Amino acid sequence: MHELFAVIPDTGAEEGELSWQERSLCAQTDPEAFFPEKGGSTREAKKVCVGCEVRAECLEYALANDERFGIWGGLSERERRKLKKRAV
Ligand code: SF4
Secondary structure, eight states: GGGGGGGGGOOOTTTTTTGGGGOGGGGOOOOGGGSTTTOOOOHHHHHHTOOTTTTHHHHHHHHHHHHSSSTTTBBBBHHHHHHHHHOO
């Protein structure tokens, strides 16, 4: 599971709302790849995301929650910022 999921506080969301995270492919891989050091490679993480069945949910979640760090839904912080700008 994505490393950050462990620290997301219980928002009282309906059960099942976060269930996409249970199907996340990165749960079975090295979470460190998803939070590379500044300037580090994001290639490995993105490769995992490409084959992830909940990629859309993951990206949507990151955008909705303004996640700043790490790879979410196959996009880096910078790529998500760009996407947001385009959306407004
Ligand atoms: S899209 Fe990538 S970061 Fe998101 S759950 Fe899937 S593998 Fe993890």
